Structures are given as C-alpha cells and as structure tokens.
Amino acid sequence: MSNAESNAPRRALTLRDVSEASGVSEMTVSRVLRNRGDVSAGTRARVLEAARRLGYVPNKIAGALASQRVNLVAVVVPSLSNLVFPEVLGGISEELENSGLQPVFGVTDYSQEREEAVLYEMLSWRPTGVIVAGLEHSPAARAMLQNAGIPIVEIMDVDGEPIDSVVGISHRRAGLEMARAIVRAGYRRIGFLGTKMPHDHRARKRMEGFEAGLAEAGLALADREYYSGGSALLKGREMTQAILSRRPDLDFLYYSNDMIGAGGLLYCLEKGIEVPEKLGLAGFNGVDLLDGLPRRLATMDACRREIGKRAARIVAGRSESGVVGGERVELTPVLQPGDTIRKAPPLNPA
Template sequence: MQTATLAHVARLAAVSENTVSRVIRNKGPIAEETRRRVLAAIEQLGYLPNRAAGALASSSSLIIGVLLPSLSNIVFPEVLRGIHAGLADTLYQPMIGVTDYDLDQEQRLLASLLAWQPAAIITTGFEHTQASRRMLANARVRVAELMDIDARPIDVAVGLSHRSAGVATARHLVSRGYRRIGYVGHDWTADRRAALRYEGLCQGLQEAGLSLVAEQRFDGPSSTLAGRDTLARLVEGDASVDAVAFSNDDMAVGGFMHCLAAGIAVPGRLALFGFNGLEIGQVLPKPLATIRSNRFLIGRVAVEKLLESGERSAEPQVIDTGFEIVAGATA
C-alpha cells in the first residue's frame, strides 16, 4: 500500500499543498470549511505528518512543552485536562515533564524540551533558575506561566492572584464573626503561591485591625496527614483560636479529621477554611469552606492564548481566571 503524502491530502481536499501544511501547523488564517476538508482528508488517508521535517522547515514543531510540578497533586492533572481540551481541535501535542518542585530539574527538562524546537512552553509559576529564565526569555517560542499573576511574566501569565485570595480568606472569616484566627500551612520553599496567600491573609486581617493569634507550619509538602498533625499542635498551643486558615484543602481535610478524632465541634468550636476547592473537601461530613481556583480554565485559556499568534506581544500579558469563595459548612 502506498504511503499517503502531503500531495495526496491536498488532492483529496482540493487545496494546495501549502494550505495543507498551514492547517497541520495551525499557521495563518484558514477558512473553517477548508480546515474541515483537510482534516477529513488526513483522517481518511491515514496521513502522518513528518514532524521532524516540519520542524526543520519552519524552525518549530507541533510540540507544546508542558512543565508541571506534580501529577500526584490533583490540582495539576486538572490543569493538564484544560491543556488537552485547548489542544483537542489542533494537531499540536503536549510533551510533559514533571519537576517535583525542583527548579534545577525544571532547568534540565526545559533545556531538553527546547532542543525539540517546540511551538510553545507552558510552565508553572514565576520561580525559575537564572539559566531557565534566560532560556525562556531568549527562546523564539511563546511562553505561558500558569497559576499565578502576582509578578511580571516573560510572555503570558494565566491564573489568579494568590495574595488576593489570602485577603479574601481573611475578609470572609472576619465577616463571619471570627476574631482569633490561626494559620496552618506547609513548607513554602517550593511553594511561593502558598506564601503569597499567607501574606494576603495577614494583610486582610490587618485591614480589620487583627493579626494571626497562632500559626504552625509543617516542615515538608502538604498532605492530609500533615494537616491533621499540624492542627493538633496549633490547638494544643493555643486553645482560644476560633478559626484556622489552611494553606490548602489537603491540609484542611487533615485538620477536619483531627477535629473528628478529638471531639472538636466544627464550626461551633473551631472554624476551618482551605484553598483550592477540591472535591475531597466537599464530600466531608461538613463540606469544607474554601476558595475554588479555576484550574481547568487556566490550562485551556493558556493554550488558546499561545496558539493565537506565533509571536509574543510587545508587552507581557496577564490573564486573570479568578477564584470564588465556597461557603461550605466549616466556617
């Protein structure tokens, strides 16, 4: 059987080979009917584009490099679902690397991805090594930094203001009548966004003439177990705390489990407030009060913005996908 070529696709779709190439690379204006005919011809013929040759000819490929801190944390698989949704009607494919919150690992993965001449790079947050920042700044590709908008991006930032989310947490708790508010968190070394939410929480309390009355941080990554044990230490140290803001929902769910085991009434004796809006928090005996971030939307919007143009804008762009307070029943 003869292998299908670009010329075969063009003949079947009744277009030029250049038009087929532009559809494959998603470059330039293409009428929707033309795009549909070309994609139908590709499917009918089983045509496989020569990605390597395309990369050599156009100085870019159909790869979108994606660097995520983790795939075990449910937050980032949801971002990845959004990225896949944004790519669904294109011929671009994600090439995924997991950094484990290690900036040196991000640098190594980034160098490897850039060697493939990707059409774009998606990273998480604004924290990079100097070498990574130089590579991203100098690369001839679009760059999206996700999850955070509290700094100036290299090209495009898509996410939410974590400092504003912290302020909103404080205002919500104060509006519910809580005055002796504590904080339970995890290590900030690799999680700048948690630190920003903490800063916002303190700012919001200061606006109300208040400050944190107690705080405990776990020396390691967030987990339900860490949340349980860290809340136990906090309430043992200050039994007068009437509400606790957690660095995220994982920690808050663990805190809720401690309250169940210790017979601490929630929210009657102690209010609990998380961050992320994870499903696990909403299936507790009392749904968790929290802030929901739009993780799927972040991934999808990032891809759509990157594919709008192959050129960076003169000024970096910031896209705020916002957040919402979930009142729940724990605060």
C-alpha cells in the same frame, strides 16, 4: 522596557550568540556543548558560563526539519500528587485536542534547579510553546524562556512580572478576601498551616494577602504550622493536632490547600471539636475531594481548569483577544463558605 521592545519578534539564540559572548569559535562552542573534542578546562568553563547566562539551549531535532519546530507544547508543573495540577493539565489537553499540538509534561517538585533541567531538556526539542506554572524562576531558567523564540505562558499566578503571557489569579487577593470573610464571621485567634513553604510561592503570597486582611482589622496571625513535604490528609491531621496542642485557644485555622484542610477537618470531627462554632476551618483550591467529606470545607475555587484551557488557547493561537504575545488573563476565584465558617452577621445599613 518599551512597548516596542516587548512586542519585538523573538529570535532563538544560536551558536554564534554563545561564540560572541564567550570569545571562542562556533566550532569550539559546538564541541563543548556536545562534550566532544579536546577543549581546555578554562575554555570549557567560559563557554558553559556564557551559554547558561544567555539561556542558550542546543537544538536536538534534525537539521533537515524545515520548520525547526515540533508540534509539542512543553508543560511544566511542580507536582502531580497535588490534585490541583492534574485538573490544569486536563484543561490544557482538552483545549489542544484537534489543534495538531500535543502536550508533554515535566514535573519540578517545587525545585528551581529541577525546573532548569526540565526546561533545558524540553526546549532542546524546539516545542511550539511552553506553559509553565508560576512566575518565579532561576536566572538561568528565565534566560532560557526569554530567548526561546516561542510563546511562553506562565500560569496559576498573576502577582509578578511575566516573561511573555500570563494566565492565573491573584493569590494575594485570594488570601485577602479569605481573611476579610473570616473577620466578618467573628473569628479573632487565627492560625495558618502550610506545606511546601517557602518553595510554594503561591501559598506564600496567599499568606501575605491573608495577613494584610487581618491587619485591616487590627489582627495578626496567632500561630503558624509549616511542613516542607507534599499535601496529604494524614499531614493535615498531624499539623492540626500540633498547632492545637500549642494553642488550644485558636478559633480559626487557614490551610494553604484543601488536602491538608480536609485532614484537619477529619481530625476535628474525630476529636469532637465543634466546627464551625468553636473552631472555623478553610482551605484553598476547591478540589472535588471536598464533595466526599462529612462536612463541606470552606475553600476558594482557584479556576484551575479554566487556567489550563486559556493558556492552551494562547499557545495554539486561539486566544479570544487576538493578542499575539504579552497577554494577561486574570481570573477571579470565588469563595465557597461550605459548612466550616460561621454565618457572618448582616451588615448594618448605611
């Protein structure tokens, strides 16, 4: 796509677009989308397929509203039980205060089908902008976002091709840097523990970067433990017990997030495992929960509140760069070694 095309003004799709794509009248399209009138099954299927392929979303706001927009910002995240996302939402709410814009939240539970439904409902109310977690969407969801005619900001991840603007970190880079830190500290038999795999694309990318970092040192993951449910202390304990029962020789465990990492740390302390001398541990996100642990779990700050604030600035037209659409903001997470990684030996002078 050329720069001219990517910077062209966005136009929301209309009934006419669906009419032309399906080969029926606008009146028939309206009847199908409102589920009214006597329309044949074949025509109905043709109209619905065209609308889905184009990403058309009906307009639910009153036709008399001059702007055809409401002062809402649609914010779509995968979870509210994960401690990461409430802080992102806090950053968005803080930045939008006194802007005249009000965030409304939708939760997808890491499901692309659920994301489609949430976006369809939110976009039908013609919000001023959309902030959505992640870069991976179904074709229908991507079409809806591409043709919404409003600012779209994808957040949390920059490892991919954004629809419009993007604010986040490189999760592959985060995993790579963690692996390098672990190798420098002398660990060699390393296991990975992750939840919501493979639907949590950011955790998957961290694991890919982590494996690449190990490969630099001629190492590979010794074992993995996955669980499809959410993040919880209890699950972290259970996963840690399972992987150490299989591979008691492991000397490091890398968790996809701090919640299961904290559960793993508590399990190790309860069992008298020497951390970090015999077994090192690290999580990801840098959540405040770590402040209350008996030892500080190694982690990496994901810049989540700042991500929320920067995304909200773009939607509100307050971006520092002055760029309108197509803005890329990549933040740099910082490794926090805590008390669960051995001190790396000093580098030999050149």
